[in-house]
Amino acid sequence: MTVNSAVNDASGYPPDGARARRARELLQEERRTRVAQLTVLEHAEDAAPDQGTLARRESLQSTLEEIDAALARLDDGTYGLCEDCGEPVPEGRLEIIPYARRCVQCQQRRR
Numbered sequence: 830m831t832v833n834s835a836v837n838d839a840s841g842y843p844p845d846g847a848r849a850r851r852a853r854e855l856l857q858e859e860r861r862t863r864v865a866q867l868t869v870l871e872h873a874e875d876a877a878p879d880q881g882t883l884a885r886r887e888s889l890q891s892t893l894e895e896i897d898a899a900l901a902r903l904d905d906g907t908y909g910l911c912e913d914c915g916e917p918v919p920e921g922r923l924e925i926i927p928y929a930r931r932c933v934q935c936q937q938r939r940r
């Protein structure tokens with residue numbers, strides 16, 4: 830247990846804590862779903878996949894990258910902190926998008 834970490838409090842996600850475990854479960858569930866969808870798309874694919882299929886695959890692949898990045902953040906203890914402002918991302922948002930990198934305000938600023 831480290832004591833010198835800013836995220837090591839009740840609102841953070843210390844890597845061994847129950848909140849991190851829950852987040853990891855959500856992420857792995859998301860991951861399984863995306864991998865299954867991607868597998869279906871790849872198997873359904875004929876010699877020339879259409880634009881829609883290609884776009885769908887790309888979007889699934891980039892989501893998978895986001896999920897893996899979030900799992901890495903869980904390991905290094907920075908999960909749940911907004912990448913831009915450093916404030917905790919609200920738990921409700923992480924329940925819906927467990928791989929969210931930013932709080933709602935910062936995400937909206939980027940659009």
Ligand SMILES: [Zn+2]
Nearest residue numbers: 911914932935
């Ligand atoms: Zn923010």
